[in-house]
Amino acid sequence: MQRFLDKFSLYDLIVIAMMSALGIATKPIIVPLAQIITGPLFIPSGAVAGGFYMLWLVLGFGITGKRGTMTLIGLVQAILVMATGIVGSHGVLSLVTYTMPGILADLGLLLIGHRVCCFPCAFLAGLLCNIAGTIMVNFVYFRLPVAPLVLSLSAAALSGGLGGLVAFKILQQLWKFQRRDWKTSKDDIA
Structure with a gap:
């Protein structure tokens, strides 16, 4: 575990903590809004809302570029909800329900050899995060029959993928500002 954490700089750990907190x-803001859409469809609101709060995992990995970032963000989130008792806590099972999305997305991007570097892999990362989260919460709480589960997973896949795309667009803006700052500082030196 120590060797795994040693590859993360202090900057990376701060990014992980910030993305977890965000x-x-x-x-709590997004879930009630999603309930307006999902209530009539009888699917859990987290399936739709998850895409928007899973984007922080994808964004964190895009910023650090280090494998395992999404898993650490999920783990820190689990510890936060257990310690604070914030809405969405599943007790000790939060360790599984919050960490599994990061694990699955990290493994998915490892298998295809990407690091949130393009639209397709950002979409895939968000999709995997949200599907994993939806499946874990279904096993812990809902135990939906097959038809609503398939509908829920479909909504989760679309929402998660869109969240991944939003994260990638934010990353593109960050990269643009980073290049601009680098160019400005280079001009100041000259």
């Missing part, structure tokens, strides 16, 4: 902070 994910937890946005959840």
Whole structure:
């Protein structure tokens, strides 16, 4: 475990902590809004809302570029909800329900050899995060029959993928500002 954590700089760990906190902070705002859409369809609101709070995992990995970032963000989120008792806590099972999305997305991007570097892999990362989260919460709480589960997973896949695309667009803007700052500092030196 120590060797795994040693590859993360202090900057990376700060990004991981910030993305974790932002994910937890946005959840209570997004879930009630998603309930407006999902209520009539009888699917869990987290399937739709998850795409928007899972984007923080994808964004964190895009910023650090280090494998395992999404898993660490999920783990920190689990610890945060257990420690604070924030809405969305599943007790000790939060360790599984919050960490599994990061694990699955990290493994998915490892298998295809990408690091949130393009639209397709960002879409895939968000999709995997949200599908994993939806499946875990279904096993822990809902245990939906097959038809609503398939509908829920379909909504989760679309929402998660769109969240991944939003994260990638944010990354593109960050990269643009980073290049601009680098160019400005280079001109100042000259």
